[in-house]
Amino acid sequence: GRPVVVTPIWMDQFMNAELVKFMCGIATPPLDDLTAADLAKYISRTMTDLGVLGTASMLAQSVHQEDGVKKGVEYLSRLMKEEVKSGRWHRRWKASGYGWRDDWGMQRYV
Known part of the structure; x- marks a missing residue:
C-alpha cells in the first residue's frame, strides 16, 4: 500500500x-523538465498527502483480496484464444492507428 513517484522518460511511460x-x-x-529540488518535493508529497496514501492503501487491499495468478492466467488464456x-486483436490494433508514435517521447532521444 505504498504510493509511488513516477518520472516518465520515454514511450509508454507518459x-x-x-x-x-x-x-x-x-x-x-x-x-528533461525535472529538477532535483522538484523531485524532492514530489517525494515528500507522496509520503505526506493523505489522499495519495489512502488511494494506495485501498488499491493494495483490493490487490490482496484477489487471486492475481489465477486471474492473470484466465485473462491471458482468454486473450490468446x-x-x-x-486475428481480432491484430485487426483492431491495425485500425487504431497505434504503432510507433511521435507523441511517445522518442523524438527527444533520437
Missing part, C-alpha cells in the same frame, strides 16, 4: 504516469 496519478501515486514532469488466434 501514459503509465497518468495511470499512476489516477491510481496510486504522483507523476512528475518528464525527466478469443483475440490473438482469431
